[in-house]
Amino acid sequence: MPSDLAPHWALDPAITFLNHGSFGATPRDVLDAQQRWRHRMEAQPVQFLARDLTPLLADARATLGTFVGANPDDLAFVTNATGAVNAVVRSLHFEPGDELLTDDHEYNAVINVLRYVAERDGARVVVARIPFPTLGPVAVADAILGAVTERTRFAVFSHVTSPTALVFPVERLVAALADRGIETLVDGAHAPGMLPLDLDGLGAAWYTGNLHKWVCAPKGAAFLHARRDRQPGIRPNTISHGANATLDGPVPGAAPTRYRAEFDWQGTLDPTPWLTTADSIRMIGGLVKGGWPAVMARNHELTHIARASMADALDLDIAALPPESMLGSMVALPLPSTGPLAMAGAGSSPLDTDPLQQVLLDRFGIEVPIGTWPVPAAEPPDPTRRLIRVSSALYNGPDDVGRLADALRTLAAVR
Numbered sequence: 001m002p003s004d005l006a007p008h009w010a011l012d013p014a015i016t017f018l019n020h021g022s023f024g025a026t027p028r029d030v031l032d033a034q035q036r037w038r039h040r041m042e043a044q045p046v047q048f049l050a051r052d053l054t055p056l057l058a059d060a061r062a063t064l065g066t067f068v069g070a071n072p073d074d075l076a077f078v079t080n081a082t083g084a085v086n087a088v089v090r091s092l093h094f095e096p097g098d099e100l101l102t103d104d105h106e107y108n109a110v111i112n113v114l115r116y117v118a119e120r121d122g123a124r125v126v127v128a129r130i131p132f133p134t135l136g137p138v139a140v141a142d143a144i145l146g147a148v149t150e151r152t153r154f155a156v157f158s159h160v161t162s163p164t165a166l167v168f169p170v171e172r173l174v175a176a177l178a179d180r181g182i183e184t185l186v187d188g189a190h191a192p193g194m195l196p197l198d199l200d201g202l203g204a205a206w207y208t209g210n211l212h213k214w215v216c217a218p219k220g221a222a223f224l225h226a227r228r229d230r231q232p233g234i235r236p237n238t239i240s241h242g243a244n245a246t247l248d249g250p251v252p253g254a255a256p257t258r259y260r261a262e263f264d265w266q267g268t269l270d271p272t273p274w275l276t277t278a279d280s281i282r283m284i285g286g287l288v289k290g291g292w293p294a295v296m297a298r299n300h301e302l303t304h305i306a307r308a309s310m311a312d313a314l315d316l317d318i319a320a321l322p323p324e325s326m327l328g329s330m331v332a333l334p335l336p337s338t339g340p341l342a343m344a345g346a347g348s349s350p351l352d353t354d355p356l357q358q359v360l361l362d363r364f365g366i367e368v369p370i371g372t373w374p375v376p377a378a379e380p381p382d383p384t385r386r387l388i389r390v391s392s393a394l395y396n397g398p399d400d401v402g403r404l405a406d407a408l409r410t411l412a413a414v415r
Helices: 028-043 045-068 081-091 108-121 137-146 170-179 258-264 277-285 291-313 355-364 398-412
Strands: 075-078 099-103 124-128 152-158 183-187 206-210 222-226 330-334 370-373 385-391
Touching: 028 045, 028 277, 045 075, 045 222, 045 258, 045 277, 075 081, 075 258, 081 108, 081 152, 081 183, 081 206, 081 222, 099 108, 099 137, 108 124, 124 137, 137 170, 152 170, 170 183, 277 291, 291 330, 291 385, 291 398, 355 398
Parallel strands: 099 124, 099 152, 152 183, 183 206
Antiparallel strands: 075 222, 206 222, 330 385, 370 385
16 A cells, blocks of 8 residues: 555655655755745845854754765855865866776766766776676675776765665775775765765765755755865855855854865855755655654665565566665666567666656656666666666555556557
8 A cells, every 4th residue: 555654745646756866855844944944044045154154054054964874064064066076176186197996886877977077188088897686795896996906096986876776885896995004985875865874983084965865855955974084175066155254263153174164154145945954854764763763774675575576576586686775765676678578769868768767658648767777977888777666665565566566567568
């Protein structure tokens, strides 16, 4: 039966929505909280933006810091994880021949940024090849570490991969790369709200996460965490007043670091998604008895059910799929390369709609993403595969994925 929590969201009840992972979905109460922030801002914009915003952001960062296990002063609000990756990678400089390491499960936009900076500096991007389905976390770590050379200067990999929905062994990777003198940026776009985080304990040089996905904050809410020794030189994509602002000292409310000053003011924008983050953390954590650990466990269990149901519908050997330990709140499975489900015409961008995805929406009222793996920016050496990715959110129930499985069986039976 559908989740009894679904009425908290404004989603169209005529659509079975299994694509929380792409852009999230914000509950009504959180949208109401954002509107209250907007009313306050528009009632006196100068008071709000020029005088009140600094302490308000500090309060929001404090709540976020507790949630992700980080010192609030090491957190910077940004509009999305892609923007944070741009800020870090474009702030760094490399020598000709240096290598920037990533893997073929990484997000298309992130690899694009790496290629842009590599071309700018005469460096090169090295893409570690990790089979899918993969054998497990050890195989992932071995593949990435096996691609390290004496020219590797920097590494980027996901905490939870976007195209393949796998939880990577980031603790092992960060530590092993650090032992080799290589700093890492962890792309945690999907991790906040899906997995428990301890960013200070993780020790990555940089970590970015979206809050509009599993935390269910409004679009435009994300963060960058920078280890204190790696904050100097990291600049936001918009250089503004913080570049020459007074730091902590005789000026009340002044930022303690240049990093803090620059990211806290990135020009005139709508800061209400950032301020609403605290409302969202409280609201979502209050929907399930047991709080956020229970929210994460509930979504993981639903994903486990989805994997079994989808594997049956697609006639896949579940034993050959990635282990359950590598799943969070999403699961991706390969579609057949022949037969009725092998519809031709997939686009060249992750934003393109696969023909089967459109059929599922038009005929069955099901919204679920279908994409190619590896992504185009990974420049795969072999033919790509089409994967269908199912998300589990609090508004979903077992019947939702059951409808998808039935729809795929119906389409597969067409001759």
